[in-house]
Every structure is written in structure tokens, then in C-alpha cells.
Amino acid sequence: MLQEEALRKVIGQLKDPFLHISLEELHAIEEIKIKQEKKHVSLRISISKINTPEQLQLQQQIVSLVKEEGAESVGLRFQELPQEIIASYQDTNEGESNSLLSPGNKTTFVAIASGKGGVGKSTVSVNLAVALARLGKKVGLIDADIYGFSVPDMMGITKRPEVIGEKIIPVERFGVKVISMGFFVEDNAPVIWRGPMLGKMLNNFFTEVEWGDLDYLLLDLPPGTGDVALDVHSMLPACKEIIVSTPHPTAAFVAARAGAMALQTDHEIIGVVENMAYFESAKTGEKEYVFGRGGGEKLAEELRVPQLGKIPLQQPDWNDDDFAPSVYAADHPIGRIYTDIGQEVTKLLPVKA
Ligand SMILES: Nc1ncnc2c1ncn2[C@@H]1O[C@H](COP(=O)(O)OP(=O)(O)OP(=O)(O)O)[C@@H](O)[C@H]1O
Numbered sequence: 001m002l003q004e005e006a007l008r009k010v011i012g013q014l015k016d017p018f019l020h021i022s023l024e025e026l027h028a029i030e031e032i033k034i035k036q037e038k039k040h041v042s043l044r045i046s047i048s049k050i051n052t053p054e055q056l057q058l059q060q061q062i063v064s065l066v067k068e069e070g071a072e073s074v075g076l077r078f079q080e081l082p083q084e085i086i087a088s089y090q091d092t093n094e095g096e097s098n099s100l101l102s103p104g105n106k107t108t109f110v111a112i113a114s115g116k117g118g119v120g121k122s123t124v125s126v127n128l129a130v131a132l133a134r135l136g137k138k139v140g141l142i143d144a145d146i147y148g149f150s151v152p153d154m155m156g157i158t159k160r161p162e163v164i165g166e167k168i169i170p171v172e173r174f175g176v177k178v179i180s181m182g183f184f185v186e187d188n189a190p191v192i193w194r195g196p197m198l199g200k201m202l203n204n205f206f207t208e209v210e211w212g213d214l215d216y217l218l219l220d221l222p223p224g225t226g227d228v229a230l231d232v233h234s235m236l237p238a239c240k241e242i243i244v245s246t247p248h249p250t251a252a253f254v255a256a257r258a259g260a261m262a263l264q265t266d267h268e269i270i271g272v273v274e275n276m277a278y279f280e281s282a283k284t285g286e287k288e289y290v291f292g293r294g295g296g297e298k299l300a301e302e303l304r305v306p307q308l309g310k311i312p313l314q315q316p317d318w319n320d321d322d323f324a325p326s327v328y329a330a331d332h333p334i335g336r337i338y339t340d341i342g343q344e345v346t347k348l349l350p351v352k353a
């Protein structure tokens with residue numbers, strides 16, 4: 001009697017002729033159908049390149065192994081492995097050539113920084129990433145706020161990244177490819193690692209993650225001017241920066257410190273976003289400047305950069321079917337402001353050809 005499990009085992013040991021990785025590891029055996037009475041086995045197998053002499057050779061090996069298991073006839077169909085899986089193995093085989101950190105890479109890095117916590121830096125990072133994706137750009141987002149990761153929850157991500165071969169596949173949400181420390185700790189446990197380990201973790205986010213082609217990779221930095229911000233500065237010398245502040249003049253003063261550090265490390269600041277700028281009454285349309293006024297202007301002036309936008313105080317309309325607590329819909333007034341900021345970013349930092 002022909003057994004599917006036994007067939008999977010013997011075929012799984014064969015290797016993809018180009019990647020030299022076993023079919024089992026590649027999850028390449030897509031389908032096995034057995035007709036016991038006719039002793040017929042039909043198979044569907046994925047490989048990295050089809051219609052080649054190597055495919056023919058593999059075909060012969062499979063047919064003879066299946067016959068050794070007792071089959072009298074074998075039907076075999078090949079299909080191509082998904083591109084991201086092929087790329088993930090090619091990357092590890094060909095070293096760092098496709099890495100985001102390699103010199104020829106066309107991705108523009110944009111770090112979102114703030115002088116202190118709680119000003120809405122993560123909210124801005126998430127919504128700017130979504131806005132750029134809505135504008136048709138290929139966007140990645142690294143939640144580099146390694147101690148205080150919040151991006152997965154904010155975007156309503158419940159999945160965890162898949163690991164294929166030696167590569168991590170980012171989770172895609174609203175068209176944005178996301179990686180967060182939150183994916184790699186159990187039960188929301190706080191992260192107590194220190195400097196060097198964190199630097200390594202961040203490095204892994206660049207080298208071990210299969211990002212594919214990206215126009216923009218946004219980094220939600222931890223607040224302040226700590227280790228991780230420094231690591232980003234040294235790892236990504238060409239990284240651009242957006243500074244988020246609240247309108248209070250003191251907040252702007254603290255944010256200027258993050259700005260000063262960016263300048264010291266030659267990171268170009270492209271602009272300032274003032275978050276929680278005002279509260280607009282739904283009834284009268286009157287604006288109340290709850291957290292003060294003028295901080296964004298002051299900061300922009302001090303750093304000699306434009307203000308990219310002012311975001312009022314308001315929560316997104318939560319949608320129970322597609323819950324993402326911090327993502328504003330495209331037609332929400334704040335969603336539109338983010339689209340404008342996204343457009344401004346694409347003008348200041350055009351996609352590299
Ligand atoms: N424009 C806004 N209107 C209403 N609530 C907001 C706005 N921006 C941010 N918030 C809320 O403020 C809180 C802090 O925001 P967020 O986590 O983005 O700040 P953060 O600067 O990244 O903080 P931390 O650096 O401490 O992680 C969150 O609860 C968020 O939902």
C-alpha cells in the first residue's frame with residue numbers, strides 16, 4: 001500500500017537543483033494524490049527554475065523513488081517557487097549582495113525621532129508608512145523602539161513573521177512590511193537587553209529579514225538620544241530623519257536635542273511633524289490649543305527645516321472587522337493629513353531609480 005508520509009519522506013530528501021536545499025525544507029511538495037487501486041501517484045512540486053535540464057533530471061529521480069515505494073505510474077507537475085522564497089535562499093547563498101545595507105541598495109531610510117516619549121512618534125511612524133503605501137510606494141517599517149515596541153498592536157497585527165530558511169519574512173499590514181521586536185518576545189515580556197545585544201538585534205533586522213525591494217524603510221526610533229539612536233546613526237549614515245514634537249515650547253526644546261544629535265552625526269533632518277497640535281470641536285469647528293502652541297514652528301525654525309504637517313488630537317474610527325487601533329483610514333481627516341505628509345516626503349526624497 002502506498003503511503004503519503006513515506007513518499008514525502010523520500011522525495012523530501014531530494015534537493016532543489018539550483019538552491020541546493022532539500023524539498024522538505026523548502027516545503028516544495030505541494031500535493032501528493034494516491035490512487036491505491038491503480039497504484040498511481042500524482043505529484044505537484046515547486047522548484048526554483050522550471051523547464052530546465054535540471055528539472056528533467058530531478059523528475060527522473062522522483063519517478064524512480066516513487067516506483068521503488070510501489071507505484072506503477074507517476075504523474076508529475078512542476079511549478080515555480082514563490083519569488084520571496086527563492087530570494088531568501090539566494091541572499092544567504094550570495095552573501096550580502098541584496099542586503100539593505102549594501103552600497104547599491106536603492107532604499108531610502110527615514111528614521112522618526114522624538115526628544116521624549118509619549119509625543120506620538122510611533123503613531124506618526126505607523127501612519128506615515130501606511131500613507132506612503134497608499135501612495136503606491138513599497139514601504140517597510142522597523143519598530144526600532146526595542147524596549148517599548150508598540151507597532152504590532154497599533155497596527156492590529158496578530159500574525160508573527162514566518163521564517164523560511166535563514167530569513168525572516170516581515171508581516172504585511174496595510175501594504176507595509178513590518179518588523180518589530182514585539183514579534184520575538186513571548187507574552188509581551190519587557191526587553192531587558194543592553195547596548196551591544198540591542199545593536200546586534202537591530203543589525204539582524206536589516207540583514208536577516210527578507211525585505212524584497214523597498215522604496216522607503218521607516219524606523220520608529222526609541223525616544224530620546226540613547227544607544228539605539230546612536231546605532232542607527234552609525235549603521236545607516238545616509239538615513240534621513242523626521243522629528244516629532246508636541247506644540248508645547250518645552251517639548252520642542254527637548255525635541256531640538258534629538259535634532260542636534262542627528263546633525264552631529266550628519267543625518268539630514270527633512271522636517272518636523274507637530275502632533276497633538278490642537279483639538280477641533282466637532283460642533284463648532286473651533287480649535288483649542290490644549291498642549292500650547294507654536295512648538296512645531298519654533299523647532300522647525302531652530303533646525304532650519306520645513307514643518308511637514310500638524311496633526312490634531314483625535315482617535316481613529318475603529319473598525320471592528322479590521323481592527324488597527326492607531327491607523328487612520330484614508331478618508332479620515334487625519335488620514336488625509338498623513339497622505340499630504342506622505343506626498344511631501346516623496347517630493348523631498350524622491351524614489352531612487
Ligand atoms: N494625534 C493624536 N490624537 C490622539 N491621540 C494620540 C495622537 N497621537 C498619539 N496619540 C496617543 O498618544 C499615546 C502615545 O502615542 P505613541 O505611542 O505614538 O507615542 P510615542 O512618542 O511613540 O511614545 P513612546 O516613545 O513612549 O513609545 C498613544 O496612546 C496614542 O494613541
